[in-house]
Amino acid sequence: MQITSLDEYKKNYQLSIDQPEEFWAGIAEKFLWKRKWDKVLSWNFSEPNIKWFEGAKLNITENCLDRHLEKDGDKPAIIWEPNDPHRDSITLSYKILHEQVCRFANVLKKNDVKKGDRVCIYMPMVPELAVALLACARIGAVHSVIFGGFSAKSIADRINDAACKIVITADGAFRGNKQIPLKEVIDDALIGCPTVERVVVLTHTRTPVSMLKGRDIWWEDEIKLVDTDCPAEEMDAEDLLFILYTSGSTGKPKGVVHTIGGYMVYTGYTFANVFNYQPEEVYFCTADIGWITGHSYIVYGPLSQGATTLMFEGVPTYPDASRMWQIVEKHKVNILYTAPTAIRSLMSFGLEPLNGIDLSSIRVLGSVGEPINEEAWHWYDKNIGKGNAPIVDTWWQTETGGIMISPIAFVTPTKPCFATLPLPGVQPILVDENGKELIGNGVSGNLCIKFPWPGMLRTTYGDHERCKLTYFSTYENLYFTGDGCSRDEDGYYRITGRVDDVINVSGHRIGTAEVENAINMHSGVVESAVVGYPHEVKGQGIYAFVIFPKAHEDETLTRQDILKTVTRVIGAIAKPDKILFVSGLPKTRSGKIMRRILRKIAEGDTSNMGDTTSLLDPAVVEEIVLKRNTMDKLELKGK
Numbered sequence: 001m002q003i004t005s006l007d008e009y010k011k012n013y014q015l016s017i018d019q020p021e022e023f024w025a026g027i028a029e030k031f032l033w034k035r036k037w038d039k040v041l042s043w044n045f046s047e048p049n050i051k052w053f054e055g056a057k058l059n060i061t062e063n064c065l066d067r068h069l070e071k072d073g074d075k076p077a078i079i080w081e082p083n084d085p086h087r088d089s090i091t092l093s094y095k096i097l098h099e100q101v102c103r104f105a106n107v108l109k110k111n112d113v114k115k116g117d118r119v120c121i122y123m124p125m126v127p128e129l130a131v132a133l134l135a136c137a138r139i140g141a142v143h144s145v146i147f148g149g150f151s152a153k154s155i156a157d158r159i160n161d162a163a164c165k166i167v168i169t170a171d172g173a174f175r176g177n178k179q180i181p182l183k184e185v186i187d188d189a190l191i192g193c194p195t196v197e198r199v200v201v202l203t204h205t206r207t208p209v210s211m212l213k214g215r216d217i218w219w220e221d222e223i224k225l226v227d228t229d230c231p232a233e234e235m236d237a238e239d240l241l242f243i244l245y246t247s248g249s250t251g252k253p254k255g256v257v258h259t260i261g262g263y264m265v266y267t268g269y270t271f272a273n274v275f276n277y278q279p280e281e282v283y284f285c286t287a288d289i290g291w292i293t294g295h296s297y298i299v300y301g302p303l304s305q306g307a308t309t310l311m312f313e314g315v316p317t318y319p320d321a322s323r324m325w326q327i328v329e330k331h332k333v334n335i336l337y338t339a340p341t342a343i344r345s346l347m348s349f350g351l352e353p354l355n356g357i358d359l360s361s362i363r364v365l366g367s368v369g370e371p372i373n374e375e376a377w378h379w380y381d382k383n384i385g386k387g388n389a390p391i392v393d394t395w396w397q398t399e400t401g402g403i404m405i406s407p408i409a410f411v412t413p414t415k416p417c418f419a420t421l422p423l424p425g426v427q428p429i430l431v432d433e434n435g436k437e438l439i440g441n442g443v444s445g446n447l448c449i450k451f452p453w454p455g456m457l458r459t460t461y462g463d464h465e466r467c468k469l470t471y472f473s474t475y476e477n478l479y480f481t482g483d484g485c486s487r488d489e490d491g492y493y494r495i496t497g498r499v500d501d502v503i504n505v506s507g508h509r510i511g512t513a514e515v516e517n518a519i520n521m522h523s524g525v526v527e528s529a530v531v532g533y534p535h536e537v538k539g540q541g542i543y544a545f546v547i548f549p550k551a552h553e554d555e556t557l558t559r560q561d562i563l564k565t566v567t568r569v570i571g572a573i574a575k576p577d578k579i580l581f582v583s584g585l586p587k588t589r590s591g592k593i594m595r596r597i598l599r600k601i602a603e604g605d606t607s608n609m610g611d612t613t614s615l616l617d618p619a620v621v622e623e624i625v626l627k628r629n630t631m632d633k634l635e636l637k638g639k
C-alpha cells in the first residue's frame with residue numbers, strides 16, 4: 001500500500017484518475033471486511049449523494065484492533081504522556097486496548113446505548129478518550145466529540161442538534177497549569193438537554209463534582225460490572241461513524257458526518273503513505289482528539305495500520321518550552337505531526353529549549369491546520385529535522401476526513417509553504433469567481449475538488465440541504481473547499497487561506513458570524529463586525545469592531561465583559577484578540593457590512609482603502625481608522 005518513489009506515485013495517481021473504482025477497490029482489499037462491497041462508488045454532486053463500498057459490511061474496530069492481535073498483540077498501540085512530566089506515562093498494547101474497548105462497549109450497552117444512537121464525548125486527552133470513541137464504533141453508536149474549550153451553551157447546542165442519549169466526560173482536565181472542570185460544564189449544559197439519559201464520568205483530576213442520582217455514573221464503577229467479551233457489531237459501509245461540528249460562514253456550527261467504510265480506507269491509506277510509517281516506529285500527533293486531526297491521525301488512521309500512536313495530554317509550553325522536545329526524546333518519536341502555530345510559539349523561545357535534547361529519532365515531520373509561513377518552515381526543517389527529515393505540509397479539512405494535498409514523505413520533493421501535489425484519488429481544480437476552471441500552471445483561484453474520494457463528508461447532520469448549499473452549490477458539480485489556492489509553474493499547490501468568512505485561529509476554524517452573534521448577546525452592544533488579521537503566533541487573530549454607546553464609561557471593563565460573554569456563548573477559543581469601539585460600521589446602501597475595508601483597517605493597512613464610494617457614510621471609515629491608531633498608540637505605551 002505504500003508508495004516509495006515519484007514514479008510509482010505518478011503511476012498510482014494516473015490509475016486513480018483513469019480507473020478510480022479499481023484503484024480504491026485495490027486499497028480497500030487491504031482491510032478486513034465481513035462482507036465485500038457490491039459497488040465501489042455511486043455518486044452525484046448535485047444532491048449530493050455519495051456512496052462508497054455499498055453493500056459491504058464491517059466493523060472499523062476489528063480493523064483498528066482485532067486484526068492486529070495475533071501478530072502485534074503486545075505492540076504498543078497508544079503511548080500516553082500526561083500533562084505533568086513527573087507523572088508516569090502509560091502504554092496500552094493492542095491487546096490491552098482491545099480489552100478496554102470491549103469492556104467499555106459493554107458499559108455502553110448496559111446503559112442502553114444501541115446501534116445508531118448518538119453519544120457525546122467531552123473528555124481530556126487521556127487514553128480513555130480513545131477507548132470511548134472505539135467503544136462507540138464497536139457497537140455501532142455514533143460519536144460526537146466536543147473539544148474541551150467549548151462552553152456549556154455550545155455543548156448544549158451540539159447535544160441537542162444530534163439528540164445525544166448519553167454523555168461521556170471526566171471530572172476535569174489538566175491543561176498546562178490550568179484545570180478545566182469538565183463535569184461542571186456538562187452539568188450546566190445538560191440543563192437544556194432533554195435527550196440525555198446518562199452521564200458517564202471518568203475520575204481524572206479528582207476535583208469535586210456533583211453526581212445526579214439516576215443520571216450520573218462513574219466510569220470506574222461501571223467497568224467492574226461487565227466483562228471484556230464484546231463481539232463487533234456488523235455495520236454497513238455507509239452507516240454513520242461520527243459527527244464532528246465545525247464552524248462555517250453562518251452563525252450555527254454544522255455537524256459534519258463521516259461514514260465507516262470510506263473513512264476507514266481513506267484515513268488508513270493516507271496515514272501509511274504520507275508519513276511513510278514503518279513498523280515499530282513511534283508516531284506523535286500533537287492535535288486534540290476534539291478536532292478532526294485527532295480523530296483521523298491519532299485514532300483511526302494509525303490504529304488501522306497497527307501503528308504506535310502517542311497521545312499527549314498537555315500543552316507544548318508546559319512546564320516550559322522544551323516539553324515537546326523532551327517528549328520526542330523520551331519516547332524516541334520518529335514521526336512528529338504538529339501545527340504551524342505550535343512551531344511559531346516554540347520558535348519564539350529561541351534555541352535554548354533544544355539544548356542537550358536528542359532529536360535524532362525524528363525521521364518525518366508534518367504540519368497541518370493552516371498555511372505554514374516560510375520562517376516557521378525553515379526553523380522546523382533546520383532545528384527539528386536537522387535538514388534531513390522531510391516536512392509533509394498536509395492540506396485537508398474536517399469535511400475531507402483525511403489528507404488531500406500533501407507531499408508523500410521521501411517521495412515528493414518538498415517546497416517551503418507548498419502542500420505540493422494531490423494524493424492519489426484526489427482531483428483538485430482551481431476556478432475563478434464565476435466557476436470557470438483555471439487551466440495550466442501559474443494560476444490562482446478558489447480550490448475545488450471535482451471527483452469524490454472515500455473520506456469525504458456525506459451530509460451535515462439533520463440538514464442535508466445545508467450540506468448542499470455550503471459545499472456543492474457555489475460551483476456546479478464541484479465540492480468547494482472555501483480555500484484560496486495557487487498552482488505554481490511546477491504544478492505544486494499552495495493554499496493561501498480561507499476565502500469565506502471563516503478565521504483560522506491557531507489552526508482552529510471560527511466563523512465570524514458566530515463570534516458576532518456572541519458579542520451581540522451582550523446587553524450593551526448594538527452591533528458588531530468581526531474580521532481576521534495576521535497574528536504572529538496564532539496565524540490569524542480575531543478583530544472585533546463593536547458599537548457600544550456606553551463603552552466610553554470604562555472601556556477596559558467593557559472589553560472584559562464582552563470577552564466573558566463570548567466565553568459563555570462559544571468558549572474561550574473564540575475570544576477576540578482586539579476589540580475596537582466604534583460609532584458606526586462601513587455599510588453599503590443596501591446595509592451590507594464591507595468587511596474588505598474592516599480587514600484592511602485591522603491589518604493596519606490604511607493607506608489605500610480602495611473604492612469607498614458605494615458606502616452609505618464614508619466618514620465612518622475615517623473615524624474607525626482614527627480610533628484604531630489611538631488604540632495602537634495606547635497599547636504601545638502600555639507595553
Ligand code: WTA
Pocket residue numbers: 246291292293367368369370371372393394395396397398399419481482483495496497498504507508509
Ligand atoms: C486550513 C484541519 C494551509 C484550510 C485538518 C482548511 C491549511 C482549514 C492546511 C480546515 C495546510 C488546513 N495549509 N491551510 N496544510 N491544513 N488548512 O477543518 O483553510 O480544522 O480549509 O481541518 O484549515 O480546518 P479543519
